Amino acid sequence: MTLEGQIVAQLKQAREASHSLALCPTERKNAALWSLAKALRANAGAILEANRKDLEVAKTSGRAGAFLERLALNDARIAAMAKSVEEVAALPDPVGEVIERFSRPNGLQIQKVRVPLGVIAIIYESRPNVTIDAGVLTFKSGSAAVLRGGKEALAANTLLAKMLARSLEESGINPAAVQFVDTPDREAIQILKRHPEAIDLIIPRGGGSLKDALAGSAVPVLPHFDGLCHTYVDRDADLKMAEEICFNAKVSRPSVCNAMENMLVHRQIAAKFLPAMAKRFLAAGVELRGDEVACSLVPGIKQATVEDWDTEYLELVLSVKIVDSIEDAIAFIRQHGSALADAIVTQDKEAAARFEREVDSATVYVNASTRFTDGFEFGFGAETGISTNRLHARGPMGLRELTTYKYLVRGAGQIRS
Amino acid sequence: MTLEGQIVAQLKQAREASHSLALCPTERKNAALWSLAKALRANAGAILEANRKDLEVAKTSGRAGAFLERLALNDARIAAMAKSVEEVAALPDPVGEVIERFSRPNGLQIQKVRVPLGVIAIIYESRPNVTIDAGVLTFKSGSAAVLRGGKEALAANTLLAKMLARSLEESGINPAAVQFVDTPDREAIQILKRHPEAIDLIIPRGGGSLKDALAGSAVPVLPHFDGLCHTYVDRDADLKMAEEICFNAKVSRPSVCNAMENMLVHRQIAAKFLPAMAKRFLAAGVELRGDEVACSLVPGIKQATVEDWDTEYLELVLSVKIVDSIEDAIAFIRQHGSALADAIVTQDKEAAARFEREVDSATVYVNASTRFTDGFEFGFGAETGISTNRLHARGPMGLRELTTYKYLVRGAGQIRS
Numbered sequence: 001m002t003l004e005g006q007i008v009a010q011l012k013q014a015r016e017a018s019h020s021l022a023l024c025p026t027e028r029k030n031a032a033l034w035s036l037a038k039a040l041r042a043n044a045g046a047i048l049e050a051n052r053k054d055l056e057v058a059k060t061s062g063r064a065g066a067f068l069e070r071l072a073l074n075d076a077r078i079a080a081m082a083k084s085v086e087e088v089a090a091l092p093d094p095v096g097e098v099i100e101r102f103s104r105p106n107g108l109q110i111q112k113v114r115v116p117l118g119v120i121a122i123i124y125e126s127r128p129n130v131t132i133d134a135g136v137l138t139f140k141s142g143s144a145a146v147l148r149g150g151k152e153a154l155a156a157n158t159l160l161a162k163m164l165a166r167s168l169e170e171s172g173i174n175p176a177a178v179q180f181v182d183t184p185d186r187e188a189i190q191i192l193k194r195h196p197e198a199i200d201l202i203i204p205r206g207g208g209s210l211k212d213a214l215a216g217s218a219v220p221v222l223p224h225f226d227g228l229c230h231t232y233v234d235r236d237a238d239l240k241m242a243e244e245i246c247f248n249a250k251v252s253r254p255s256v257c258n259a260m261e262n263m264l265v266h267r268q269i270a271a272k273f274l275p276a277m278a279k280r281f282l283a284a285g286v287e288l289r290g291d292e293v294a295c296s297l298v299p300g301i302k303q304a305t306v307e308d309w310d311t312e313y314l315e316l317v318l319s320v321k322i323v324d325s326i327e328d329a330i331a332f333i334r335q336h337g338s339a340l341a342d343a344i345v346t347q348d349k350e351a352a353a354r355f356e357r358e359v360d361s362a363t364v365y366v367n368a369s370t371r372f373t374d375g376f377e378f379g380f381g382a383e384t385g386i387s388t389n390r391l392h393a394r395g396p397m398g399l400r401e402l403t404t405y406k407y408l409v410r411g412a413g414q415i416r417s
Numbered sequence: 418m419t420l421e422g423q424i425v426a427q428l429k430q431a432r433e434a435s436h437s438l439a440l441c442p443t444e445r446k447n448a449a450l451w452s453l454a455k456a457l458r459a460n461a462g463a464i465l466e467a468n469r470k471d472l473e474v475a476k477t478s479g480r481a482g483a484f485l486e487r488l489a490l491n492d493a494r495i496a497a498m499a500k501s502v503e504e505v506a507a508l509p510d511p512v513g514e515v516i517e518r519f520s521r522p523n524g525l526q527i528q529k530v531r532v533p534l535g536v537i538a539i540i541y542e543s544r545p546n547v548t549i550d551a552g553v554l555t556f557k558s559g560s561a562a563v564l565r566g567g568k569e570a571l572a573a574n575t576l577l578a579k580m581l582a583r584s585l586e587e588s589g590i591n592p593a594a595v596q597f598v599d600t601p602d603r604e605a606i607q608i609l610k611r612h613p614e615a616i617d618l619i620i621p622r623g624g625g626s627l628k629d630a631l632a633g634s635a636v637p638v639l640p641h642f643d644g645l646c647h648t649y650v651d652r653d654a655d656l657k658m659a660e661e662i663c664f665n666a667k668v669s670r671p672s673v674c675n676a677m678e679n680m681l682v683h684r685q686i687a688a689k690f691l692p693a694m695a696k697r698f699l700a701a702g703v704e705l706r707g708d709e710v711a712c713s714l715v716p717g718i719k720q721a722t723v724e725d726w727d728t729e730y731l732e733l734v735l736s737v738k739i740v741d742s743i744e745d746a747i748a749f750i751r752q753h754g755s756a757l758a759d760a761i762v763t764q765d766k767e768a769a770a771r772f773e774r775e776v777d778s779a780t781v782y783v784n785a786s787t788r789f790t791d792g793f794e795f796g797f798g799a800e801t802g803i804s805t806n807r808l809h810a811r812g813p814m815g816l817r818e819l820t821t822y823k824y825l826v827r828g829a830g831q832i833r834s
Contacts, residue, residue: 019751023774104796108785115777117807200807216633220808241830248832334436356825357440360532368525368828377833378824379521390534390617390821391637392809404807407795408773411785413658415665416794 003183007191010179011146011198014119017176018144022116026093028171029140033089036136036167040082043163047078050155051128058152066255070127071152081132088136091381094399095142109410114403116142118200121192121219125206126150131160134205135178137384139168141402144177146199148192151184158182186213193217205385222392224385227257228312228338229370232329232355234346235266239273241367242345246277248369249343251284255314257386258341258373262309262319264329267293270322274298281318290320297322309336326351330358337361340388340395341370362387362395420600424608427596428563428615431536434593435561439533443510445588446557450506453553453584457499460580464495467572468545475569487544488569498549505553508798511816512559526827531820533559535617538609538636542623543567548577551622552595554801556585558819561594563616565609568601575599603630610634622802639809641802644674645729645755646787649746649772651763652683656690658784659762663694665786666760668701672731674803675758675790679726679736681746684710687739691715698735707737714739726753743768747775754778757805757812758787779804779812 001009040047051073058071100112120143122134131149138145149157161180169175181188189210192199196218204210205224214221231249233242249260265273270293278288278298288294289304301320308319309332323329326344333342343365344355352366363373373396375383380398387393393401418426457464468490475488517529537560539551548566555562566574578597586592598605606627609616613635621627622641631638648666650659666677682690687710695705695715705711706721718737725736726749740746743761750759760782761772769783780790790813792800797815804810810818 019777022777102796104794108789110795118777216635218633220637220806222808238830244830244832252833352827360436360439360535361823363824363826365826366828368826368831369833371833372525372826372831377521378527379519389637391639394821395824404811406778407780407812409780409782409785409789410769411783413655413661414785414789415661416669416786416788 003185003187004191006183007181007188008195008198010181011119011195013176014144014146014179015198017174018116018119020174021139021144021177022095022118022142024142024173026095028173029093029142030089032167032171032173033085033136033140035170036132036164037082037085037089039163039167040078040085040132044075044078047156047159048073048075050159051153053155054128054153063152067126067152073128073156077129081129084133085136088140088382091140091399093140093142094403097400099405106414107412108414111408112405113408114400115406117402117404119144119146119198120402121146121148121199121202123148123189123192123202123204123206123210124150125210126152128153128156128160130205131157131180132164133383134203135161135164137382137399138402139164139177141399143200143402144179146179146181146192148181148188154182154184189213193219195219203385223388225388226312226338227259227340227386227388228262228310228336229258229260229341229343230262230264230329230333230337231260231343231345231370232264232323232326232333233266233269233273234326234329234344234348234351235268236348236351237266237269237273237345238347239269242273243277243280245343245345245367245369247280247284249371250281250286250318251316252369252371254316256371257312258370259314260318260370261312262321262332262336264321264323264332265294266326266329267322267324270294271297274320278320285316287317288320289317291322293322294320312338326354330355333359333361338388340386341365341373343368343370420602420604421608423600424598424605425612425615427598428536428612430593431561431563431596432615434591435533435536437591438556438561438594439512439535439559441559441590443512445590446510446559447506449584449588449590450502450553450557452587453549453581454499454502454506456580456584457495457502457549461492461495464573464576465490465492467576468570470572471545471570480569484543484569490545490573494546498546501550502553505557505799508557508816510557510559511820514817516822523831524829525831528825529822530825531817532823534819534821536561536563536615537819538563538565538616538619540565540606540609540619540621540623540627540631541567543569545570545573545577547622548574548597549581550800551620552578552581554799554816555819556581556594558816560617560819561596563596563598563609565598565605571599571601606630610636612636620802640805642805643729643755644676644757644803644805645679645727645753646675646677646757647679647681647750647754647759648677648787649681649740649743649750649759649761650683650686650690651743651746651761651765651768652685653765653768654683654686654690654762655764656686659690660694660697662760662762662784662786664697664701666788667698667703667735668733669786669788671733673788674729675787676731677735677787678728678730679738679749679753681738681740681749682711683743683746684739684741687711688714691737695737702733704734705737706734708739710739711737729755743771747772750776750778755805757803758782758790760785760787
């Protein structure tokens with residue numbers, strides 16, 4: 001059978017299974033999740049063994065450092081995986097939620113109720129825990145999952161996907177509701193994107209090459225891509241607060257999409273704020289790249305190039321720009337930002353309100369770190385991802401954002417005149 | 418300048434204008450709408466003159482009948498257009514609406530607020546009033562509009578789009594927020610779909626050829642396409658009610674997407690229900706195509722072909738299928754329907770509940786006509802369209818469905834640990 005034939009057969013199974021999963025009672029879904037958590041703990045040895053194979057292959061092919069670190073599992077990581085499955089079991093089921101209820105003058109009673117999307121394909125990179133995270137969240141949201149993980153985690157992913165399917169089966173749910181696409185061939189992505197009749201949504205969790213691979217997709221894509229985040233330190237900022245927020249936004253986890261990449265500082269407080277801030281950044285190993293004024297204020301800041309303002313570093317590098325006004329800060333963010341998370345630090349209520357109104361980002365902060373752009377931090381109880389889309393779902397996503405809705409209309413014989 | 422160059426220049430203007438329009442106060446938007454309504458009434462003569470030109474060209478190129486009827490304007494239609502503009506002015510502004518408010522244990526205050534989508538391109542066919550309807554709704558929703566109407570209405574569309582832009586200008590709003598793509602060249606659609614950096618959403622209002630033209634669009638598409646709707650007359654239906662509902666669903670306006678195309682009848686009541694129902698349909702000029710049982714029960718029913726069950730007739734033709742059970746009815750709807758609007762007629766509460774649960778259509782009816790699937794009938798106050806999408810918006814769309822949201826997060830120095 002061709003690769004396309006194989007994958008299409010999987011997609012057909014997923015579509016078929018999605019119909020009964022959509023009607024599956026909450027209790028049965030949760031039972032499957034509890035049984036999965038148990039199985040993960042009981043089979044930690046086998047999971048680690050599969051992971052060891054993946055690590056060997058990766059090392060042989062020259063992978064090193066942070067890559068291997070992300071790929072590696074250990075007892076603590078498996079325990080964390082099991083715990084996160086239990087947390088998803090404890091979350092409210094989004095399916096069936098009545099979003100709105102209204103009636104019409106002609107007596108029609110209308111309810112807008114949440115229903116599963118259908119079949120969701122998730123394409124992700126090498127961390128094997130995403131197989132469980134993404135699979136479990138999609139399952140709880142009532143949709144069939146088509147999982148396509150990075151080839152470097154193939155052995156562990158295959159095992160984990162099997163365990164997930166087995167847990168469904170044990171609870172009387174069609175295990176075909178979880179499909180794992182186990183070919184390392186990147187052509188698989190091209191095949192998935194050609195089948196809108198079988199897949200309702202593709203969620204890509206990854207970088208630029210995944211974005212390119214999905215260009216022209218016939219299936220709708222909910223991108224989880226770039227984060228080029230700003231913090232603007234206003235003229236009327238509490239400078240100590242600003243220092244804590246900026247330091248946290250850059251340093252607490254530089255590799256993630258909600259980390260700060262560009263820091264904007266109002267000219268009038270730059271001389272007061274920047275030297276101490278820069279000293280702290282430099283001491284933490286952050287490379288600073290600034291405009292002329294920033295360089296003149298602080299030794300140890302390199303001159304930024306024009307590319308720097310548009311670069312998502314995802315490491316300990318920060319661009320620093322001195323601006324003349326809040327207008328300039330807002331215009332700069334519009335030009336260079338990715339509209340994911342941007343912050344102002346200010347004590348001036350008018351400036352805060354203006355920033356909130358005029359900065360059109362998924363999450364706009366006043367006096368807080370951009371690092372809070374995250375499903376858990378927003379209280380959604382799950383890390384479904386952070387949408388960089390404007391349609392359907394924007395910013396941190398919870399289970400609800402993985403669903404759609406339908407209208408139930410109850411009448412007593414109404415006809416339209 | 419090339420066609421692509423011209424259109425890209427328009428898109429840039431629209432994008433630029435969208436930023437200020439997003440911040441435009443409700444009062445100013447409404448003032449522009451009131452002034453447009455006035456201008457439409459005052460310039461009815463010029464609009465009719467432009468429409469006359471369009472009609473002449475259409476006649477010369479061999480158009481006739483219903484096509485010309487849809488294209489033609491008259492005083493009453495212009496008055497209706499002006500009135501609908503005033504109705505949109507009276508609708509609540511969706512922009513700025515607080516959808517949700519919550520706080521986190523760390524003290525962060527989070528608001529989810531509605532904001533405009535940005536730039537919306539609307540591609541539609543020949544009725545010139547859509548230029549006003551679609552333009553005005555997009556404008557009120559705070560997004561810049563890129564309008565692309567059918568070439569047969571070019572003269573009237575051009576004039577109407579100019580009047581809309583002038584009304585914006587008179588109210589101090591950048592008229593570039595309304596762009597009309599005035600080339601008859603169908604290549605324009607290919608150009609629009611290549612520019613996701615400039616367009617946030619394409620809404621196509623049309624049929625199959627438009628669907629094909631938009632395949633592979635790099636810009637997200639919110640389709641308004643097929644409607645293959647069913648009514649299932651259950652064993653426990655009130656047969657008089659069923660007759661009224663089915664007649665209304667088929668006959669009241671057969672050319673629209675929420676009209677019934679397939680009627681399913683439970684075997685146990687078929688002999689009682691079908692003869693009278695068929696007689697009424699036949700008297701109204703409806704051609705009936707049935708399965709074997711239906712043909713055996715009623716003279717005058719033609720044998721249906723396999724294609725009939727999957728055909729959206731959009732005219733006075735109806736397929737009739739006898740089913741053995743509600744299970745069969747639901748399975749038939751899943752297989753043949755377009756998941757837009759499907760109805761059950763029954764007095765059996767369990768059957769009704771089952772139909773509501775298992776039929777996954779945008780609008781699911783119990784004891785009412787599918788013809789209610791419509792923005793006005795749902796009380797949304799506007800006819801933004803009926804989405805056949807599962808993502809972002811499903812079923813009847815109002816102004817809110819033309820928007821997105823952002824999160825405002827207010828802190829007092831919170832950082833993430």
